[in-house]
Structure formats: C-alpha cells, structure tokens
Amino acid sequence: MSLTDGAQSQPRDGNFETSELRNLAPSPNTGDSDTVLEARNVGVQFGGLVALSDVSLVIPYGKLVGLMGPNGAGKTTLFNVLSGFIRPNSGSVSLLGRDVTSASPQIRARMGLTRTFQLPDLFKSLTVAEHLSLGYRLHHKPKRLWTDLVTPRAWGKPDKAEVEQVEKILSLLGLEEMANVLADGLPTGLTRLVQVGLGLAASPRVLLLDEPAAGLDTNETRELSVALSRAVEQEGTSMLVIEHDLDFLLGITGFVYVLDAGRLIASGSPSEVAQDRQVQSAYFGTNG
Amino acid sequence: MLQYIVIGVVIGGIYAIFAAGLITTFQASGILNFGYGAIAFFIARTYYFLLVQHQWPIWAAALISILVIAPAMGFILWAALFRILQQATTLVKVVATIGLSVMLPALAGIIYGNPVISFSPGLVPYPVPSYTVLGVGISLDQINVVACVVLILVVGFVVVNMTEWGLVIRALVDSPAQTSLTGTNPKVAAAAVWTIATCFAGLAGVLIAPILGVNSDNYEFLIVAAFSAVLLARFINIGVAILASIALGVVSSLLNLWLPPTGTVSTGVIASVPFAFIFIFVLYEAVRRKVPSNPGGGGGALDRAITTGGAVSASHDKAQPSDFNTRPDFRLSGWRRQKRLPTAITALVILLLLPVLLSPFWTGRVALGLAFGIVFLSLRIVMGEGGTIWLCQASFAGVGAMVSAYLITDHQWPLIPAIVVAALLTALGGSILAYLTTRLGDLYVALVTLAFGILVDRLIFTIPVFQGSLNAGIPLVESFATNDTTFFYILAGLTLAVVLFVEHFRQSTAGLALSATRWSEPSSRALGLSVVQIKVLAACLSAVIAAVGGAFIALSYQYAVPATFDTIGALVWIAVFVTVGVRSTLAAVVAGILSVVTPAIFQTFFPTSISDLPPVLFGLGAVLLANNPEGVLIMHAEQGRRLIAHTLHAGRRIFPTVEARSSDVVD
Numbered sequence: 001m002s003l004t005d006g007a008q009s010q011p012r013d014g015n016f017e018t019s020e021l022r023n024l025a026p027s028p029n030t031g032d033s034d035t036v037l038e039a040r041n042v043g044v045q046f047g048g049l050v051a052l053s054d055v056s057l058v059i060p061y062g063k064l065v066g067l068m069g070p071n072g073a074g075k076t077t078l079f080n081v082l083s084g085f086i087r088p089n090s091g092s093v094s095l096l097g098r099d100v101t102s103a104s105p106q107i108r109a110r111m112g113l114t115r116t117f118q119l120p121d122l123f124k125s126l127t128v129a130e131h132l133s134l135g136y137r138l139h140h141k142p143k144r145l146w147t148d149l150v151t152p153r154a155w156g157k158p159d160k161a162e163v164e165q166v167e168k169i170l171s172l173l174g175l176e177e178m179a180n181v182l183a184d185g186l187p188t189g190l191t192r193l194v195q196v197g198l199g200l201a202a203s204p205r206v207l208l209l210d211e212p213a214a215g216l217d218t219n220e221t222r223e224l225s226v227a228l229s230r231a232v233e234q235e236g237t238s239m240l241v242i243e244h245d246l247d248f249l250l251g252i253t254g255f256v257y258v259l260d261a262g263r264l265i266a267s268g269s270p271s272e273v274a275q276d277r278q279v280q281s282a283y284f285g286t287n288g
Numbered sequence: 289m290l291q292y293i294v295i296g297v298v299i300g301g302i303y304a305i306f307a308a309g310l311i312t313t314f315q316a317s318g319i320l321n322f323g324y325g326a327i328a329f330f331i332a333r334t335y336y337f338l339l340v341q342h343q344w345p346i347w348a349a350a351l352i353s354i355l356v357i358a359p360a361m362g363f364i365l366w367a368a369l370f371r372i373l374q375q376a377t378t379l380v381k382v383v384a385t386i387g388l389s390v391m392l393p394a395l396a397g398i399i400y401g402n403p404v405i406s407f408s409p410g411l412v413p414y415p416v417p418s419y420t421v422l423g424v425g426i427s428l429d430q431i432n433v434v435a436c437v438v439l440i441l442v443v444g445f446v447v448v449n450m451t452e453w454g455l456v457i458r459a460l461v462d463s464p465a466q467t468s469l470t471g472t473n474p475k476v477a478a479a480a481v482w483t484i485a486t487c488f489a490g491l492a493g494v495l496i497a498p499i500l501g502v503n504s505d506n507y508e509f510l511i512v513a514a515f516s517a518v519l520l521a522r523f524i525n526i527g528v529a530i531l532a533s534i535a536l537g538v539v540s541s542l543l544n545l546w547l548p549p550t551g552t553v554s555t556g557v558i559a560s561v562p563f564a565f566i567f568i569f570v571l572y573e574a575v576r577r578k579v580p581s582n583p584g585g586g587g588g589a590l591d592r593a594i595t596t597g598g599a600v601s602a603s604h605d606k607a608q609p610s611d612f613n614t615r616p617d618f619r620l621s622g623w624r625r626q627k628r629l630p631t632a633i634t635a636l637v638i639l640l641l642l643p644v645l646l647s648p649f650w651t652g653r654v655a656l657g658l659a660f661g662i663v664f665l666s667l668r669i670v671m672g673e674g675g676t677i678w679l680c681q682a683s684f685a686g687v688g689a690m691v692s693a694y695l696i697t698d699h700q701w702p703l704i705p706a707i708v709v710a711a712l713l714t715a716l717g718g719s720i721l722a723y724l725t726t727r728l729g730d731l732y733v734a735l736v737t738l739a740f741g742i743l744v745d746r747l748i749f750t751i752p753v754f755q756g757s758l759n760a761g762i763p764l765v766e767s768f769a770t771n772d773t774t775f776f777y778i779l780a781g782l783t784l785a786v787v788l789f790v791e792h793f794r795q796s797t798a799g800l801a802l803s804a805t806r807w808s809e810p811s812s813r814a815l816g817l818s819v820v821q822i823k824v825l826a827a828c829l830s831a832v833i834a835a836v837g838g839a840f841i842a843l844s845y846q847y848a849v850p851a852t853f854d855t856i857g858a859l860v861w862i863a864v865f866v867t868v869g870v871r872s873t874l875a876a877v878v879a880g881i882l883s884v885v886t887p888a889i890f891q892t893f894f895p896t897s898i899s900d901l902p903p904v905l906f907g908l909g910a911v912l913l914a915n916n917p918e919g920v921l922i923m924h925a926e927q928g929r930r931l932i933a934h935t936l937h938a939g940r941r942i943f944p945t946v947e948a949r950s951s952d953v954v955d
C-alpha cells in the first residue's frame with residue numbers, strides 16, 4: 001500500500017510567504033508534490049545514546065498518518081525534530097517543499113506546522129475560547145500582535161471570521177459549553193481536546209498530535225477520532241498522530257509507521273503492521 | 289597585598305556562611321529564603337539586646353539567642369510559613385520571604401528599639417585579642433568567622449554525604465513524597481533543616497556584628513551578595529558556594545588595594561563585585577547557550593500530583609462550566625468583558641472627590657500614592673501578566689526620576705520631552721535585560737534583576753550628576769506640582785490613562801500572547817510565537833511606565849533622590865504590590881496608595897514607638913500570601929461579595945465558593 005494513494009495536492013493560499021520564510025531553500029529531497037512534510041534519513045544522538053537512526057517518512061496532503069512504537073522508541077524525539085525543537089545530527093526535514101532542517105519552531109508554525117505535546121500544556125490564565133482566538137489570530141491576523149497595541153480594536157467585538165472559526169472548532173470538539181472556562185484546572189481529557197483545538201485554530205497544513213487520546217475514556221476517544229477525521233476531510237489538514245492504541249488508529253488512518261529503538265521497523269496499514277513480526281517482537285518481545 | 293587577601297577571606301567567609309544556609313534550606317524545601325539576612329539580623333539584635341542593653345554575660349546571651357530563640361524561630365517559621373510555601377509558585381515563595389525580610393527588622397525595632405548600632409561585641413570578650421599570621425594582623429572575631437566557615441564545610445560535607453540524615457535531605461530535594469514512601473517523615477527532616485539553618489543564621493549574625501555593626505541594611509546587602517555565590521553554585525553545591533564566596537570577598541578586597549582609595553566610583557565598583565559576578569554568570573551562560581531553567585528542590589511530579597487534592601479528573605463527561613472559573617463570553621466586546629467596570633467607575637468617582645473631602649496634606653499623600661501606583665501598574669504587566677519575577681522596577685522608576693530631573697533642572701528641558709527621553713532609556717535597559725533573561729528560570733530572573741537593580745544603584749545613581757549638590761539629589765520643581773489639588777488631578781488623569789493602557793494591553797493579541805508565553809513556552813513556540821519578542825515587548829512597556837511613575841514620584845517630592853529608588857529598600861514595594869493583588873489592575877493602584885498613606889497615618893495619628901508597624905504589616909501581608917496567592921484585595925472582595933449575597937438572599941446558599949469565583953475579580 002502506498003501512503004500517497006488517493007492524496008490530493010492541496011496547496012492553499014496563505015500568508016506564510018513572509019521574507020524570513022522565503023529565505024528557506026527549496027528542499028532537494030522532495031520529489032513528490034503530494035508531500036506536505038517529509039523526513040529523510042534523520043538521525044539524532046544524545047551523547048552516546050542513539051535516539052533516532054536513519055528515519056525517513058512522508059506525510060501527504062490531507063492524510064492522517066499514525067506513528068507507533070513502544071516506550072523509548074523515539075516517537076516524541078521524531079516529533080521534536082519535525083517541529084523544530086531538536087535539530088537532527090543527520091538527515092533533513094522538508095515542509096511544503098522547503099528545507100526546514102534548521103528552521104525554528106516559530107518559522108515552521110508560520111508555514112503551517114503545529115503540534116501538541118505529550119503532557120498537556122495549556123495557557124492557564126486564558127479561557128478555552130481565548131486559546132482558539134489566539135491560535136486563529138497568530139496565523140490569520142499575525143499583524144494584530146503589534147497593531148492591537150495602537151488601535152482600539154481590543155475593546156471592540158472580535159472579528160466575525162474569528163468568532164466563526166472559534167465556534168466551528170468548539171463544535172467540532174464538543175467544547176461549546178466550555179468556551180468561557182479558564183484552562184486552569186481543566187480535567188486531562190478536556191485539556192487534550194483544547195490542545196487539539198489550539199492546533200486546529202491555526203488552520204495548519206500539518207498537525208502533529210502526541211498521544212491525543214491518552215487519558216480519554218472510550219466515548220471521548222471515539223469523539224476525538226470523529227473530530228480528527230472531520231478536520232482531515234473538511235479542512236484538508238494533514239496529521240501525524242502518535243498513539244499506542246491501535247484500535248484508535250484503525251478508526252482514523254489507513255497508514256502507520258512503527259518505530260523501535262530509534263529505527264523505523266515497519267510501515268503500512270494498521271492491520272498490516274499488526275501482523276508484522278518485527279512489530280510484534282518490539283511490543284511483546286516475541287515473533288508471534 | 290596579603291593583608292587585603294586576609295580581609296577578603298573574612299568577608300568571603302561571611303558570604304559563605306549565608307550562602308551555605310541558603311543552599312541547605314533551598315535543598316530541603318525548594319525555597320530561596322530572601323529573609324535569611326533578616327533572620328540573622330533579628331538574632332544578632334536579640335543578642336545585642338541581652339548582652340549590651342541588659343548586661344547579660346556573653347555565654348548566656350549567646351545561649352538564649354543562638355541556641356534557644358534561633359531554633360524556636362526556625363521551627364515556628366517552618367511550621368507557619370515554609371511548610372506551606374513548599375508547593376507554592378516561585379513568585380509566592382520569593383515574595384513571602386521578601387515579606388519576612390521586611391517584617392523582621394521592623395519587628396526588632398518595635399521590640400528592642402531603634403538605636404544606631406555601628407559596633408557590637410561578638411562572642412569574644414572585650415578587648416578582642418589580635419594575632420599576627422604571616423605578618424598580617426587578624427582579630428579573634430575575624431578568626432571566628434573563618435572557623436565557622438570551616439565548621440560548616442566539614443560538618444556539612446560529613447552530614448550530607450556520609451550520614452543517613454544527609455541521604456534523607458538529598459532525597460527531599462527531589463521529592464518529599466517519594467521520601468515519605470521510604471518510611472521517613474519528610475516534615476521532621478525539613479523542620480530539622482530549617483531549625484538548624486536558622487541557628488547558623490543566628491550564629492552568623494552574631495559573628496559579623498563586630499565587623500559590620502547591627503544594621504539591617506548591611507545584613508540585607510550581605511544576603512543579596514551571598515545570592516551570587518548561590519547562583520554560581522547553581523543552588524546545589526555548598527563547596528562551590530563557599531569557594532565562590534571566598535573569591536568574591538578576595539576580589540572585592542583587592543579592588544580596595546588597586547582602585548583609588550576615595551571617590552564614589554571606587555566605592556560603587558567595589559560594592560558591585562558580587563552583583564557583577566551574577567551578570568558575568570548570565571552572559572557566560574548566554575554565550576554557551578546553556579540556559580539554566582528553574583533549579584530543583586521542593587518536590588517532583590508525585591508531590592505536585594498529590595497536592596492538587598485529587599481534583600483533576602481524567603474524564604470530562606460530568607464536567608460542567610460551573611465547576612470551573614469562567615470569564616465573560618468571548619463574543620462580547622472588550623468593554624462588555626470588563627466585569628469590574630462598575631467597581632472601577634465607582635472607585636474613580638470616589639478618587640476624584642478626595643480633594644474635596646481631604647486636607648491638602650492628605651490630598652498630596654494620595655497623589656504620591658497614585659505615582660507609586662503607576663510604578664505598580666508597570667509591575668502588573670511584567671509580573672501580573674508575564675509572570676516574571678522582576679525585582680529591579682525601582683531602578684527603572686529611579687532612572688525615570690533622575691534623568692528627568694537632570695534634564696529639567698540642569699538643562700532646562702520641558703517636562704514631557706525629559707520624561708520621554710528618560711522613558712526611552714529605561715525601555716532600552718528593560719529590553720536588554722529581558723533579552724538576556726528571557727530563557728532563564730524564574731528564580732534566576734529574580735536574582736539577575738535584583739543584581740541589575742543593585743548595579744544601577746551602585747554604579748549609575750552614584751555618579752555626581754545624579755547625586756546633586758550636597759549628595760541630596762536633584763531638585764525637581766514644576767509649578768503645577770506645587771499645588772496639591774492640581775497635582776492630584778493631573779496624577780489621577782495620568783493614572784487613569786495608564787490603567788486603561790494596561791487593560792488595553794491585557795485584552796490585545798500581545799496580551800494574550802504574553803499570558804501564553806507565561807504558562808508554556810513550548811506550546812507558544814509551536815504556535816509560531818516568538819517568546820523573546822513578547823517578553824522584550826512586555827519588559828519595554830513595563831520599564832516605560834515605571835519611568836513615568838518614577839518621574840512623578842520625584843515631582844511629588846520636588847526632589848529626585850537616588851535613595852528613594854534603592855533596590856533593596858524597594859523590595860517592600862514588591863511585597864505590598866503582590867500582597868494586595870498581583871493580577872488585578874485596581875489592586876496595583878490601591879497598593880500604591882496604601883504604600884504611602886499607611887505609613888503617613890501611623891506617623892500622624894499613632895505614637896512613634898509603633899511607627900515601624902506599617903513595614904511589619906506589609907511584610908506580614910506578603911508572608912500571608914502563602915495562603916492567599918491572589919492577594920488580599922481579591923480575597924476581601926470575594927468575602928464582601930459573599931457577605932452581600934448572604935444578606936440579600938437571607939442565607940440561601942446560592943452563591944459559589946471563594947475558589948470557584950476568585951477569577952471574576954482577577955481582572
């Protein structure tokens with residue numbers, strides 16, 4: 001099975017072509033116009049520890065891809081490399097056809113790559129809706145960061161488009177009633193949903209989700225999988241999702257990468273990788 | 289030169305004693321005790337009271353003060369304060385211990401009186417014997433200091449590294465909860481550490497009294513100097529801290545030899561050595577790109593988990609908005625989201641009526657309070673919204689005052705251009721400082737900004753142009769400021785403008801972004817925010833507001849005097865501001881007025897014997913933050929609301945709890 005089967009190229013208009021982003025060189029590696037994010041031969045070492053070795057993967061436009069692996073496999077390290085929090089010792093990362101290996105997380109975010117974290121990390125003094133508003137403004141109205149200071153806009157009503165986007169995401173994640181609740185003290189399940197919403201509010205081209213279903217019960221997990229599938233279908237957002245729960249991944253993706261001890265050991269449909277002997281060995285210490 | 293080195297070793301030994309105590313208690317509880325110098329002063333003052341004022345023998349005075357009062361004080365402070373503070377935020381920890389440093393000297397003044405004590409006997413009977421070592425004369429008092437350092441080093445090393453108690457103390461650093469799972473009672477261990485550390489503070493206080501006198505300012509200065517060694521030791525290594533302390537002492541002493549013997553510059557440079565060390569440390573770390581985050585101590589994940597009270601549930605099936613703190617609907621306009629607007633308008637009307645109700649003197653006091661309120665409003669941005677522990681705001685206010693006064697009085701500039709230039713200078717300084725400290729942990733930022741403020745005090749404010757004739761500062765007289773009522777209304781208008789600006793900033797995208805960077809830098813960066821840009825912006829705006837406030841403080845006094853803006857003295861500003869409410873704009877103005885009017889009330893209406901009570905109250909308020917981190921204004925506003933609701937609804941229990949509604953007034 002090919003990962004890009006059926007993927008549609010969906011370049012969208014946006015404001016990411018700022019001067020600092022234009023300085024990024026076109027990626028020499030990206031040959032596939034359907035690819036939104038690509039890692040090639042990525043290697044990361046922490047001292048003598050090899051965290052990632054020769055890892056390559058692609059995320060096509062408008063596809064949700066899973067990333068699995070036992071604890072310590074290097075999944076979060078790979079996320080950190082893809083999102084710019086860690087610079088790899090070897091290999092390269094390209095985003096929308098640009099080589100972003102050395103680009104900061106901020107630049108990648110402005111290009112349309114956002115992520116969530118394994119440990120929910122919200123902005124405690126903001127409400128749920130304010131999280132989404134901030135995510136929306138930073139990507140759709142980035143100049144407001146400065147112009148708000150010298151205009152009376154902050155005293156007026158929020159933009160209609162902003163309200164619509166916030167309401168849409170609240171509805172998508174079932175958070176309408178919690179819109180005006182402060183993030184401080186939210187239960188873990190809600191925190192994870194707000195993190196996903198924060199990522200979606202930026203209308204990203206690619207969203208990296210680090211164990212979004214951890215701590216959710218069965219119903220919540222089902223709701224989340226529906227929400228993610230909708231975001232992919234309706235918005236064309238590409239996603240890479242770390243998850244241990246194979247059933248969760250089965251419901252939302254047709255393609256999964258499996259990492260073990262820093263190496264990519266398998267890729268394919270969830271049912272295919274479930275049958276893979278290396279995967280079974282990695283998870284259960286046995287070949288079957 | 290040997291003479292200077294020996295003196296340097298003695299001075300460094302004093303720093304070392306304090307540094308060792310600070311690190312030990314920090315390791316046991318995660319609290320850097322800004323009040324450690326005040327504790328040492330209090331015990332030294334007790335010793336002096338018994339020995340000199342009541343003619344007790346040395347052994348009895350030492351026994352009671354060092355071995356009875358000091359440990360009792362240590363235990364009481366642990367039980368009443370440090371035990372509760374252990375899981376508090378860094379801001380609350382810092383401010384509560386600053387409160388201690390404000391409260392204890394004032395309390396000593398009330399109990400023991402306020403004589404100027406420039407010399408006090410130590411543990412050696414007078415006349416103090418002196419010896420010649422390698423051709424250098426050294427007194428027994430000085431030898432005692434060095435012996436104390438050696439004792440701490442040896443005993444500390446043996447206890448920490450070779451005994452079971454040491455193992456427990458080291459385990460406490462990482463997790464009191466995990467330590468308790470081994471069958472050890474972490475509270476007993478922590479109480480013992482605080483008790484013993486307070487004894488050492490008392491011993492140090494008594495030992496240095498013959499060298500520095502019993503003066504609380506000297507003790508405060510020493511403790512801040514000892515912070516340099518603590519920082520260099522990264523809050524962990526007592527051995528490194530002692531070596532660093534000795535090095536600091538020797539360098540300071542040798543500068544005495546190499547620099548001209550007189551002159552304010554020499555004095556300023558020598559006194560700045562420990563604080564220059566802090567700056568060099570930060571620059572070194574910045575060059576290495578090794579960013580020190582918050583130091584350890586005070587617990588780990590398990591400790592945090594078990595102190596949330598188990599309130600956080602994994603599921604949100606049953607979660608309702610009413611279970612949480614809420615804010616007005618996000619679809620409303622910025623004006624309609626201001627829930628406290630009626631309260632603010634009422635407060636404004638009352639404020640504007642004050643000149644009608646009060647005498648010119650009290651009108652002038654309130655006007656001065658408003659000027660302080662403007663400085664506190666600057667803290668509202670950087671501390672209240674940004675969550676940064678910024679301890680040098682008095683310096684920015686001071687630069688605003690001194691530069692404005694210099695330009696207006698010495699160069700006949702008009703008022704507004706002079707204030708603009710002063711504000712731009714502070715904006716530059718604030719931006720550079722923010723840039724250097726952006727990625728440091730909270731405690732590092734607190735220490736670096738404190739050092740920055742002290743460097744400004746010692747190196748900038750001591751230059752002759754700011755000292756004025758007779759070292760009394762620079763006169764600053766504007767005709768509008770000579771009339772109390774006129775000045776009041778001008779300041780009221782200016783305060784209102786700053787309040788509106790601060791609220792405008794809070795509601796702006798930049799304000800939301802600042803809140804975001806406060807709580808999670810990784811999530812902010814993942815959103816595309818530049819943490820550096822936002823923090824520099826906040827620091828810049830904050831410094832500008834502080835400078836304007838400082839200029840108006842000077843206008844109110846009709847004199848710009850550096851001592852008004854002394855960084856260590858102004859720690860009480862931080863205590864008052866945070867005590868009243870760090871996250872409330874109205875509280876900033878109230879704190880400004882209280883900080884001026886309260887002492888004036890005591891001076892005017894109460895006997896002089898209790899004139900030290902306001903600092904005790906301010907300090908006590910800061911100490912009580914451990915129980916009410918949002919501040920007293922919010923606490924009392926909530927209590928008032930509950931009382932009104934109770935009265936109106938005849939006891940029907942329809943009003944929410946304090947916890948559930950506290951955020952409503954945090955705006």
